Amino acid sequence: MNDLKDRVVRMSGSRVERCMRCGKCSATCPSYEDMEYHPHEFVYLVERGDVEKLLASESIYKCLTCFACVERCPRGVEPAKVVEAVRLIAVREQGKNRLKPDDLPALTDADLPGQALATALRKYAK
Amino acid sequence: MRKIGVFVCHCGTNIAATVDVKAVAETLGREPSVVVSEDYPYMCSESGQNLIKDSIRDYGLDGIVICSCSPRMHENTFRKAAASAGLNPYMVEIANIREQCSWIHKDKAEATEKAILLGKAAIAKVLLNTPLIAGESGVVKRALVIGGGIAGIQTALDIAEAGFPVDIVEQKPTIGGKMAQLDKTFPTLDCSACILTPKMVDCAQNENIKIYSYSEIESVSGFVGNFTVKIRRKARYVDETKCTGCGLCTEKCPVKKVPNEFNLGLDNRRAVYIPFAQAVPKIAAIDADYCNMLKNGKCGLCSKVCTVGAIDYKQEDTFVEERYGAIVAATGYEIADVSRYGEYAYNQSKDVVTSLELERLMNAAGPTGGTLLRPSDGKHPHTIVFVQCVGSRCTPDKGKPYCSKICCMYTAKHAMLIREKYPDTEVYVFYIDVRTPGKNFDEFWRRAVEEFGVHYIKGAVGKISPRPDGTLDVQGSDLLMDEQLHISADLVVLAAAIEPSKTARSLATMLTASMDTNDFFTEAHPKLRPVESPTAGIFLSGVCQGPKDIPETVAQASACAAKVIGLLSKDKLKGNPCVAHSDEMMCNGCSNCANVCPYGAITYSDKEFRMPDRTTKTRRVAWVNPAVCQGCGACTVACPSGAMDLLGFSNSQIMAEVDALCR
Structure with a gap:
């Protein structure tokens, strides 16, 4: 197992080898059209150890972390957690945070789920 | 002095690759009472068995230990071999050095040490074995x-x-x-x-x-x-000996809105009903949950119209x-519940059906007379989507871990029949894999694609949304095109997992x-x-x-x-002589053994015992019926006084094994 795959698997806790390639995650994904790599490809590329491709792709910022794929994956692979782990590897490198905490108050409202706030910190360029 | 023979099997490389079989045979050969110790590639083969038989005769063995696979596999084989050489078959002990040793260990030195210990335990046990003779019991020919x-x-x-x-x-x-x-x-x-x-x-x-x-x-x-x-013969409130199955009662019954389980609730039946025209026996039954007469004593119409007087509301x-x-x-089997998968909208739309419901919708004797119509509005569906593996091949928390096996074939069947009967209908099948092993099976599903033009799409359905215009938006993935699809469907058919009948576990x-x-x-x-x-x-x-x-x-x-x-066709069955028996002198009559016996083999009786002071005392003691006892040993563990013991697996034999392991 290469180092990056190791880190993704450890951080996500996902058992990528459980994937049976049904494509349910991509079938259910609301951000599908915006993504270069789709949820099932995230799982497959991590399983193959091709994490660099994902790190370089804008797709990691397109996932809404809505967890629909986690909810519906029949094999318990939890693709959103894989995406989140790849994203974390990208943003933990210096200066990759896309939003500054000071920018947040202007962008939020009372209906915004707390979970979305946390991920928004690393996701959006706007 | 006892004469024990030890026979160590290589099982090809199954045992020999992980256990040093020569060392096992050599070490066990030095145990007291062991007069011969051999190893052989396949002890269960004819020549292996001959080695055992010859040794029994040549050395006059009175007990043998086979170090091999699980007794579940070959205990009977070796018992028969021993018997044919004149040794009582219950003087054979198996040390399981395959399933419990070679298959689960990687380190050869450790595995060898363990195999030797298992062999020593078996030797300790066989030294306490006694010849047992199986009893016979009759066979009820029904x-x-x-x-x-x-x-x-x-x-x-x-x-x-x-x-x-x-x-x-x-x-x-x-x-x-x-x-x-x-x-x-x-x-x-x-x-x-x-x-x-x-x-x-x-x-x-x-x-x-x-x-x-x-x-x-x-x-x-x-x-x-x-x-x-x-x-238990459930009351059907109809006298089976009188009912002719004419069906008059089922036409006159005024309770018309009972969901018809034979058509999976797609239409209704009466409270008195015959499940279907070719039912065997063709005898009506009254559904007590819906019958007015049985619920509140008002009606009795079926009894009035029955010409043979078969209706009996008092039946129990x-x-x-x-x-x-x-x-x-x-x-x-039953069809597993698909409503737990909210994304398929089974509970939201009547036009999302299971495959078994589709069978009824296509059946000439079904609710639509064999014309395929949407359950919601009775219109012909023009676009039909089949979804495979609904609830099958999941992790246990998400559904069934197994493949339901029949769905790929019946879906190909449904798709073909629909395309043949209604050529203007487009049929899509979302599949993960198409699994069609079997005679003429793969050819069958290929026909669906090649001759009937069914669209097979490699991918899953993520979401089904009922639209206001009555159609269903099916959102799925096409993995080969790397696309997310939306199909506007009139009918969606779910290939639901099958599961064992709910009654199976209690049975x-x-x-x-x-x-x-x-x-x-x-x-x-x-x-x-x-x-x-x-x-x-x-x-x-x-x-x-x-x-x-x-x-x-x-x-x-x-x-x-x-x-x-x-x-x-057998007149007599050889029983298992390894049954429990109670030492009456030690039994205190507590009933613990009878309470745990799953076979009802233990009864109690009052017996008179002569005491040391020449008085007579009546005591309640256990007795095991050897014909009913299956030798599970539950009673021997439950017995607080140690009176209960199991032939072939006595407390002293098991303690001797433990001692040998701890030596």
Whole structure:
């Protein structure tokens, strides 16, 4: 197992080898059209150890972390957690945070789920 | 001085690759009482067995230890070999150095050490073995088949054909099972009812077959060759001996809105009903949950119209007790609940149906008379989407971990039949894999694609959304195109997982038959004894053992019948001499043993005992019926005074094994 795959698997806790390639995650994904790599490809590329491709792709910022794929994956692979782990590897490198905490108050409202706030910190360029 | 022989098997490389078999034979050969110790590549082979037999004769052995595979595999083989050389078969002990040693260890030195210890324990035990002689018991020449679907029907017919009486117990008012609900059968597309109903009639007419319909198993006792079964005959409020099945009552009954379970609730039936036209027995039954007369004493119309006076509102459940030599479980399957998968909108739209519901919608005897119409508005569907693997192949928290096996073929069947009958209909099938092993099976689904133009899409459906215009938005993935698709469908068919009947687990408990974690009955050996339960005298037929289609079910049902016939044609059965017995001098009459005995083998009696002071004392003591005891040993563990002991597995033998391991 290469180092990056190791880190993704450890951080996500996902058992990528459980994937049976049904494509349910991509079938259910609301951000599908915006993504270069789709949820099932995230799982497959991590399983193959091709994490660099994902790190370089804008797709990691397109996932809404809505967890629909986690909810519906029949094999318990939890693709959103894989995406989140790849994203974390990208943003933990210096200066990759896309939003500054000071920018947040202007962008939020009372209906915004707390979970979305946390991920928004690393996701959006706007 | 005892003379023990030790025989260490290599099992090819199964044992020899991980265990130093030569060292095991050499070390065990130095144990006291061991006069010969050999190793051999395949001890179960004829020449291996001859090595054992010759040694028994040449050295005058009075006990042997075989270091080999699990006793479940070859204990019988080696016992027979010993017996043919004149040694009592219960003077054979097996040290399991394969399943419990070589297969689970990687380090050769450790595995070898453990194999030697297991061998030493077996030697310690065999030194305390005593020759045992198996008793004999009779065989009741009658079989019981539980479940009247195609599996139970075929098994019963084959047993009856061989000349043995057989009873079918079916919980529904008619036999026929799921196959009676199907439209056509793959891969030949012949009409299901046309090939099933003659068999149902055969059952009714065969003088060796008795059908207890609308009945359930209440209790089971006894053992192989001699079971006693109590059958509950549920009140159907119709006298079976009088009803002619004319159906007049079912036309006049004023309660018209009872969901028709035969059509899976797609239409309604009356409170008094005959499940379907070809029902066997063709006898009406009154549904007590809906009948006005039974609920509040007002109505009685069916009784007035019945020309033979068969209606009996006062009928109650009755019980039949019958003895059987063999019992067949043929309890079949149910469709798993698909409403738990909210994304398929099964509960939101009438136009999302299961495949079994589609069978009824396409069946000439179904609610639509065989014309495929949408349940919501009765219109012809023009775009139909099939979704495969709904609830199958999941992690256990998400559904069934197994492949339901029949869905790929029946979906290809449905798709083909629809395209043939309604060529203007587009049919899409979302699949993960198409699994069609079997004679003419792969050719069958290829025909669906190549000749009937069915669109197979590699991918899953993520979401189904009912739209205001009555169509269903099916959102799915096409993995080969790497696209997310939206199909506007009129009808969606879910290939729901199949699961064992809900009644199977309680039945397994009554039969003391084992089950797997999915509630399928476990076979005695997955390859070599596929139609027998590990519990002697219990046999398995059909889907209750695992998912299978009709051809496989019928093959297995006949195989099961062959095994039952083999048992019933014996006059005497050799029992298991390893049974429990109670030391009356130590028994304190506490009843713990009788309470834990799963076979009801233990009874108590008051006995007079002469005391040291020459008085007589009456004490309550346990007695084990050796014909009923199966030698499970539960009583020996429960007994607080140590009075209960098991022949062949006595407390002293087991302690000797433990001592040998701890030495």
